[in-house]
Amino acid sequence: MSNASRALTEPLPSSPVRPAAWTTLLPFVILFGLAALLPLTGNDYWGLIATRAAIYWMLVSGLSLIVGFAGQLAIGYVALLTLGAYTTSVLAAGNVLPPLPTFMALGVASAAGAVFGVIVGLPALRLRTFYFAMTTLGFATIVTQVALAWQGVTGGGIGITGPEMPAPFNTAWGFFYLCLGIAALCTWGTSNIARSRVGRSLVAIRDAEVAAEASGISKARLLVVVFMFAGALAAMAGGLFASLQTYITPDAFTFELSLLFFIAVLIGGRGSILGPLIGTLVLTILPEIAAPLAAWSTFLYAFLLLVIVLAMPGGIAALLDFESRKPLAFGRAVKPNPHVLGELLCGERGTSSLVLRDVILSFGGVRAIDGVDLEVRPGQVHGLIGPNGSGKTTTLNVVSGYYAPENGDVTLGASLEPAAPATRAGRGIARTFQTPRIVGEASVLDNVMIGGAIDGRATFMESLLSLRRHRDDEARMEADALLALRAVGLEALAHVRADRLQHSELRFIEIARTLVLRPAFLLLDEPAAGLSSVEIDQLGRLIVEIGRQGTGVLLVEHHADLIFSICDYVTVLNLGRVLAAGTPAEIRVHKEVVSAYLGG
């Protein structure tokens, strides 16, 4: 057999399959299994360290959703640990109310943590990164100061005894197993969230916020839920921490602890659960085995942080990602299968058109669009062309809600809410972007599944506990996404990290992401830019078939050949006004268009 023919029969190295469930599970099983065997050593000191690590991990597992997945730099998270520790201790001791049983006090503390988690997190919805980091820091300072000042309740600088655990958790090893068990539950729950649409949406908000909005993901709602969850976990960890310490003072909650939690997530790697778990273990154990370093531990943590940021932004998770180091095949070509679209896009579509009436929008003194009228019918491929600066992309941005028009309105049956991009997916409008907005660190499949985010029915709690509706959601979204990938011809790359793909493939991922929404209208912003002529042909066939399935397409493009060969109707813009509108044949011979745009 010649080399060439063997190359054809062998599977391409570029088609990694999804790693089997057991390989992802194995490291967790090993870590927790080893921990469970720890009492056999009979070493109480190591038991204490391991208990502490388990408690820290409860907090870090929630924090990793905020810092690692959502990309919100919440630095002062020790505040919530403090809050949980004091709430549990005060309630269990009966300083304010009649004493509560320890577990009930823990529950109340978690609820308080959920509330304060949202309060600490709220600024993230409006403020930029540095501001948010600053406000969490400020909050951490204030909680400690309140604990110091509120002597009647917290004991001030003298402190307060931690809650006592009921049997069988009142021994060191009993308490250890309790904490280990809760830590395992936290691992399971956060992993479920990480692999759910919540996890994918968080990462999308972090790396491709605009695309997340266009997919109907509401940043505010999502972040509030995650802040509640992480706050509750942190406060529960605080209650257990107080019990472990047996006696707490404000001094126990140093900024160094906050730093430990934060850096554990970053060492571990963004968008991973195993990484931060290893990070937590390393950072908890490190000062113990290097005792002379104890005084320098803050310095050490800070140094580690600097090294990670400068040299290893992917953290431990990136080191362990062996799959992404295998080379992909060269000379890949995207080969869409438009016939699959019938299977994907089947189902009811509305009969209303997408209509723009006399839309005006100016930036400063410039009228970017100046009274545009436009109608896209269901199933129509509508080309929008014009010279640079004629207002094509601005028109798309008005339709998809990034800009509010000063005058006129956009309707699809009913009027579309201005300046609310996250509402468009729900109305059946999907779009792509001039520069592909892709989550580079997520797999191609995950990227496409982001497009189906609003189809999910499972609530956060159902995803957390991996209940039936969550599993159904996931199975359905994955099937849809695979189908969409097959339609655009990228199914072989489904499990590859998206940032390893070439530009043309990213364009088709974006289209696949819109298709899983089964849009009534699809807005394409220069989808052919940067594609080869073969790929442009393929794209054209795909778009025609999308229209044939009943989806209206509004296509902004500079490739005149593509426009004239696939559009049913063409609108020409010039200086923000409609210069001409008609069938491609009419536009081709339109005098003003020819002189203004086509030249000659």
Place this chain on the structure above:
Amino acid sequence: MLASILASGVAVGAIYALIGIAYNTMFSTSRVMSFTAGQLGMLGGVLGSLFVLRLGLPPIVGFVAMLACCALIGVITEFVAVRPVLKSLDQHLYVLSTLALALMIQQVTAIKWSTEPQPFPRLFELGSGTLDEKFWVPVAACLLTIIGLELLYRKTLVGRAFLAIAEDNFAARALGLPERNLRIASYALAGAIGGLAGFAGGQLLLAFFANGPLLNFYGFVPVALGGLGNNRGAVIGGLALGIFQQAANFLVGGIFSSVAVFCIFIIVLLLAPQGLFGSHVARRV
């Protein structure tokens, strides 16, 4: 009482304003908010006490040596924590890298200097009561800095180059301005201004390693409220913050005054995320 609230309020306000100007100076050439701003103020106090009290140098020599050291720290910040992450400004890695460097500075100071507040020398032996030098020195330092910066920006070529880079980095580079050298210079300048803040306020805040995070926060508040890069906003905001804080200190006690400052800070920012004097909305799509 009113006089002493005003005197101490204006004095700490001037210190906050100077830290705010240090933030702005770094921000204007690099678009980076650096956590080291507060540490520079802390170092101004610690190094001043080290040179003048412990090593017994004359105040003026100690002052110049302190300025040089802080300027050097500024340059180190630029090299270590800012330049490597400028490529990907949108990922906000500078928040982490400057935080890491700030913590390293703080920890080294805590171990090598002291974890207790140390006394700061008297400089001029001038004034008493509400006109004591510990109150008027920060104000004078702040005034001199503002005048100096105005002269720099308006009268010198280097100052105009700073303004050009702050206004439009790409255009300034296209004109052939040495952007990188100017950035280094601005970090050195910010280092000196931060150090000056700590030195001038040394008699109020003492030479204490934990002043860093405090100055970081209280120096950032006027910048955030006044709008990034806006020195006038930083000065007005700083003075207002100082007076408000001291008044709250006298009226309701120290801890609740910091809670009050924090709450006002959050509320104003949530209502006006661009600050009271700032304005711009970036294009997203």
